[in-house]
Amino acid sequence: MKRIMYNPKYNPRYRDMISYSSLYRAWDKCKLGKRYKREKMDFEIGLTGNLAELSEELENETYKTLGYYRFKLYEPKEREVAAAHFRDRVVFHSLCDNILSPLLSRRVIFDNAACQIGKGTHFAIKRVRKFMSEYYKKYGSQAYILKCDISKYFDNIDHDILKEMLKKVPFDEQTYALIEHIIDSYSSDDVLLPSLGKRGLPLGNQTSQWFAVFYLNSLDRMVKEKLRVKYYSRYMDDFILIHHDRSFLENALKQIEKHVKSLNLSLNPKTQIIPLKNGFDYIGWNFRFGENGKIVMRLRTATKRRFYKRLDKMIYDYKHKEISALEIKQTLMSYRGLIKHGDTNSLLISRMNKFVIGNDAKKYRQNQREGITCKAS
Secondary structure, three states: OOOOOOOOOOOOOHHHHHOHHHHHHHHHHHOOOOOOOHHHHHHHHOHHHHHHHHHHHHHHOOOOOOOEEEEEEOOOOOEEEEEEOHHHHHHHHHHHHHHHHHHHHOOOOOOEOOOOOOOOHHHHHHHHHHHHHHHHHHHOOOOEEEEEEEOOHHHHOEHHHHHHHHHOOOOOHHHHHHHHHHHHOOOOHHHOEOOOEOEOOOOOOHHHHHHHHHHOHHHHHHHHHHOOOOOEEEEOOEEEEEEOOHHHHHHHHHHHHHHHHHOOOOEOOOOEEEEHHHOEEEOOEEEEEOHHHOEEEEEOHHHHHHHHHHHHHHHHHHHOOOOOHHHHHHHHHHHHHHHOOOOOOHHHHHHHHOOOOOOOHHHHHHHHHHOOOOOOO
């Protein structure tokens, strides 16, 4: 995959994100998937005035976030999500698209795979497959992998440390003030201790994704430049190192633990060193060697279970007019794009081919008997 390169002389400024046109583009992206949401509809009714008001507040530096809706998700595990109000999401989107993305992307390593243009899970999958293939040619399957995970990553990101890191990025004064306001607009109550200061980023914010990508940049640099690990990949708070020497990885783990502690974070107990031939889980897939070094990728059981639940939820949302048939079709296309990268079983494809939208159960059963497939269109 060709890497997206930014012009190093381009330094986006505050005015690039607060203009009406920038906020309009941000709104156009924010509304996707929110077709029937009340807050989105209310904002859209007075769209011109609302965007003009946001632009004016940002220009006068009087903009303040409205707070967050907090709720819990239970898949893949129980976690609290804090969702910003729609008008705030428009501002966050404009900030990310116009300033954070071009400035932070050029400062992170190539194998930091999350959030960036031209990156994502597909990029990470291709890199891991390449690592395994190269290692098999050199050492066969006799290699080891250090698989690490940060414990409660978003909840424990230290505000002061993050802001000090961001001070080294050439933001203009107004942009940095806005960034500070967004970071301090939220804290994780369950980990907030007076001696430690404010911690935590809301999972629902687009800005949080970029801050989380950047927060471990010093760890990425340490692994690549100090430890000189060639085969390293990180996707947000999950990362892997591959090496033929187990003792090397044991020493690397000690240094990683020390560095992570300096960021007021800790490694998850699931962190471990295992033989590469045993296979490992990463970004929702299980990777292992097959016959003659063939790399076999299968969706994890937990990932498949979430996939099936997502299909069921789309039927419910369509029935209650939460999403459109076009949005369902786009989601199914993205799932097909994901599944084609692995050695998935026919059950997944069969489940997608039999996916039905609507609530006519009698017609569905009749179509099943007659072998007719109903798809979103």
